[in-house]
Amino acid sequence: MYRELWVVVRDEIRDLIISGELASGDRLIEDDLAARFHVSRGPVRTALMELERVGLVVSSPRKSSQVATFGPDDLDELYELIMGIESFGISRGVERLDDATLQELYGVQESLERAEAEGDRLGAVEHDLDFHRHLCGLASNRRLQAVWEQLSDQMRFVIASVQRVDPAVATKEGEHRHIIEALARGDGEAAVAALQEHLEIARARMSDVRQAVGSSETDESRMGGARVAPS
Amino acid sequence: MYRELWVVVRDEIRDLIISGELASGDRLIEDDLAARFHVSRGPVRTALMELERVGLVVSSPRKSSQVATFGPDDLDELYELIMGIESFGISRGVERLDDATLQELYGVQESLERAEAEGDRLGAVEHDLDFHRHLCGLASNRRLQAVWEQLSDQMRFVIASVQRVDPAVATKEGEHRHIIEALARGDGEAAVAALQEHLEIARARMSDVRQAVGSSETDESRMGGARVAPS
């Protein structure tokens, strides 16, 4: 099967950013990235545009793109918005919620708990996101879903940033279970409340960890703008 | 001041789509567009990507992009989402709503009414959108605002589509006034209710007009895929 080159490049750069190999504020020079991935500048340009679209990269005309920097405000915005989106998904979806969808939610949650039990941190993060993706999906609104997907890489980014400092930040399974159970009862209000509590706790954990470290990551990036080295 | 070429091209194509000169389903051939605007394919490609991002264009690898087609479902999705976003804006913003912001809202509404009084239909649409933009802005969440902006071209598109069939579809000023007054009272619940009623009416009007015409626009587009002619 054929995949456009820029998609491959986008995913590679995305992984470098999320893994922290490319840190916030780092300059992303098209030539260097092109050399690194053995492609021309075209696909790199497209990849960077796409990464800007999802908020992992910032750029202005005629200047090098940079890896985005997340301040406390960004964290607040992101969580506030995600909360709004998923609450909306629940509100709209709880009425027409069928059994199959509910079982799917249980399934995702079980996968998440299994991954956590096995100590599979990366897998757990993905299953966690998948759970939230499903909450958004309850609304059956493709445009809403697109918005969620657009934000998902920012979520991965902030989660990974924090995990690098404190690998122990794990989701309490109980919180997810509360949401599902409320949904199963058809109690949208309670489900939304449980979700909001869950996300509020998660955001607070994030903030704490970042505070504790003095957000060293962003400080480092602000001074340098380290250049990304070719392969 | 210097503006990137692809921005100009994007706006030109966008206007062609919204004005209906390029109809739903029309193939967008890079070479033709490049010739039409006297630029190379590079900026055109970028412009098309950007238009895909905002939902005015659809494309798949190795195939020509097309002007997006809006079915009844799309209309529902769009209005549902806009309603959610702006309700969220109101809910979050009503607490910290200061007088200056309120006056701004009144100002926008007055501009809207003036434009309508003068029979300036295009201006009225822009002021109408501006009013709704401000509602979203109450949340002071840049990411939420970005989502709204992303959807605004789809709104322009459907509004323009309907106006072409029935130019008389105008906003009832009273509905906007209700929202502002509720905000002025600090009554978020009422403001949200007024907004939702307003948008529900607007959506219904849209649907009616489209139904009445049998959505001829999309039918026509499905058969042909008329090729866009060079200048």
Add this chain to the structure above:
DNA sequence: GAGAATTTGTTCGTATGTATC
């Protein structure tokens, strides 16, 4: 269904604008 024409995805060269000393 095969071949020709069309159209995209990619590469590379060049000019213009930006940053740095």
Add this chain to the structure above:
DNA sequence: TGATACATACGAACAAATTCT
């Protein structure tokens, strides 16, 4: 501030895939 080095934005050509006859 002025000159230089650097990086992007645009243009043109090539190869591969799709569409049309």
